[in-house]
Amino acid sequence: MNELLPVAVIGTSLLAAIVIFLLPDAQQRVRSTLNIGAALVKIALVAWMTIGIYQQELFETRFTILPGIDFVLRADSLSMLFAGLSSLLWLFTTLYAIGYLEGSPHRSRFFGFFSLCVASTMGISLAGNLFTFLIFFEMLTLSTYPLVVHRGTEASLRAGRTYLRYTLTGGAVLLLGVALLYGYAGPAVGEFAETGTLREVAGLDTSVLIAIFAVLILGVGVKAAFVPFHGWLPVAMVAPAPVSALLHAVAVVKAGAFGIIRIVYNVYGIEFSAQLGVLLPLAVLAAVTIIWGSLQALRQVELKKRLAFSTVSQVSYIALGVALFGPIGSIGGLVHLLHQGIMKVTLFFAAGNYAETLGIHRIDELDGVGKRMPGTSLAFTVGALGMIGLPPTAGFISKWYLGIGALEAGMAWALGVLVLSSALNAAYFLPILYRLWFKPVRGAWPDEKILAGRFETDPWLLLPTLATMVFTIAAGLLAAHAWSPLSWAILVSVREYLP
């Protein structure tokens, strides 16, 4: 049974995708039931595996695809961190997408690729070696393209082209890195293992290993939106809001960040990486991205563009935490993988609600929206405060651990980066909050599509937004609870350091 569980987790989405593709567009009820059902089954399976991992059970599927190279799906504590996040947020994104897209054309195509996208994300989280990781990493690129170009307009097709240029080139670079590593050190080093595999292989040249590390990080760095490879992310904002949520919070940039975690922790090993001296350049790259993304976000006048640059900045917190040598910094990076997801998804849902309900796309159109849409605006506020890092939100926990981790690792300058970035976060989020709550309404809304009734907008849009808002606060308030993201991150982090 335990051998089948990882396959079942991917299979639920894959099966849902195939059935949904074959459904006619008009079969709304069947499709929605299937979507939600698959999401719930997946959460149950992931929860089952998480409990099993806690009790030291092994969940592994393995078969050989090429001589010496296995296809491996294996659940470890790190994969459950990512799988848990994706399966939970997938449910809410699906609910939101049903509200957002039902009524528009090509829904079967949309939801089919949506499910494929989640299947690939699950594959990324459960991949047990670099080869399998690469398979799902590329599958994710292919399954998100149709979502980015979904609207079929000139702008979205252009965005799709940019997206492909970046991600396919990144994929080719990653393939180069993986092929180099396998060719140089043998396929065995690709197997993800706690504390890394490379340090056990004798007779390898450190300068070659450093070069391969650079190539690998470059390959995943395109999806993780490292400056200067972040160009696709703001352009891809033309996609529908649930897709943005998927790209920014659940799947794509997270896949990149998760790849960095896997390479540093489970292939090179954190201690070995520190020995090689590759952590400092990674930290600098992350720091540059954090500051640059925040500065760019300040300049944006469109709400979604500002959020996009904010993602560029926030995802690099994860990489920064990984690059801080020491368990505390690792905890900060790992827990931010979850926290950034919850907070960003809330912000994108809120931005989508503004656009869908009132036709608001620009920041200067948000004056006084707080009175018209209090629920959405409250969610946005909580998300924004979380991004700034105020207690008691989830963002505070991340930044606290990152800050202490920076001091512990002897990189006091990283603390400076965190402080500066928080100040910049405040500088681009607080004016929005001011507009929402304190400025008077400027007249008619740009394009009011949903009139206020019992709810301020379609409940399918509002309820997921509020739910993720609650998670944002709960992850901060209940951080000390045994099943909180923080506790799980601590569990993972402790296992990555040599005793």
Next chain:
Amino acid sequence: MIPLLLIIPLVFALFSVLLPRAPIKLIALPGLVLQLIASLALSVQIYRHGASDYQLGGWETPLGITLHANGFTVTLLTLTAFIAIVCAVYALVYLQRYRHEQRYFWPLFWFLLASLNGIWLSGDLFNLYVGLELLTFSAVGMVALTGSKPSLRAAIRYLYAALLGSLGFLAGVGLLYGQYGTLAIQDIAEISNAAAPTQVAIALMTIGLLLKTAIFPLHFWLPPAHGGALAPVSALLSALVVKASFYILALLWLDLAPEAVAPAAAQLLGALGAGAIVWGSWCAFRQSDLKMLVAYSTVAQLGYLMFLFPLSIGTSAVAAELAWQGTVLHLLAHAFAKAAMFLSVGTLVLALGHQSIKDLAGVSHRVPLALFAFGLSAVSLMGLPPSGGFNAKWLLLQSALLSGQWWWFVIILIGGLMTAAYVFRVFRVSFVEEARHQFAPTHWLLDVCALTLAAAAILLGFVSQWPLQLMQLVPGGSG
């Protein structure tokens, strides 16, 4: 079991010539199923008992004809039978509107299969030559099927190129016979030397075979022939026919006279392959016609096969083994993917009534399954995982690394990106919403055929181990 694989297609070819009025379905399908069963049975037999020879008519080698089956042979036989059966089902539906062409299609189809099986099973150069000629004539006939002016012109061009190629091949065969007094490949391999006449023979035969395989810069005949033919014909030509002459080329270089070929010459073949990848992809990118895009994609993909020579000649045994496995996998993956792509494009063209890429708008909504099959096959052609194409690329990359030939490594990576550039041109247009024209309804079986082959290309990414294990039973052509 071995002779059955020649007898079945020849008998059914006779049936379809002699009984033109009989319902086609009743003749074609049982024959194809029989052929598939025979090749599978032979695979099982080879798997259990190892490679085997068969003396036709009981005559011993110098006089009689020897058929030879090993792990690689049965892989190719099964591939041929599988692709043939899917293309035939497609053709049964597709050709309903071509009453006249249908009568000539089936005899040619069976002759094509007979000659392919003959080539895979042949153990000596003369039979290979005969098989190659039969193959050429049936393939040219199929290209000329519609009798329209462009297709006749393409067919004539194809015929001239192929005959020129045969001439080179035959001259080489003559030289070898003069020197060794036998044409059986195994016999020559035992006594072959690196003397000048052998080298001249190999060079002549190589040029002939490159022409027949349409390797850059001798590819000029392929795009009009493959792009202009009817969809099931294009699929058969690109998936199988060009592979036959490549197979003979590999036999010559790796089995027949390994001492007579220099690593420098192998590098030259690799360079031609690189040229094919870059030039073919670029031309595919420039096409405005959908079928021509796919045809140029074949030119590009055939280039990968050429890397077998630089990667396995003058390199370590491990690198050569990886190169051989990668090449075979690429051959299989490309056969599935390209057949699927031609079939899906055929359905698209049928639905649209034209084949211009810029007017594909609305396809993603109106003909989704054909586009989906196109997409799956494109994944394999781009060499993206999970697919047979990716695994092939992986093995070739590893071989290039191991033998220190980083330049092929770079070309393979660039080739993947260039493939993405031209296939995504198609998707880009398909997602445009406003459709300007009517869509004709298409039969669901057409989609099923294309999807079956595309799924095979993807699934090969998970079961690559099977054909590779089968091949290892007898290290077929490994250098």
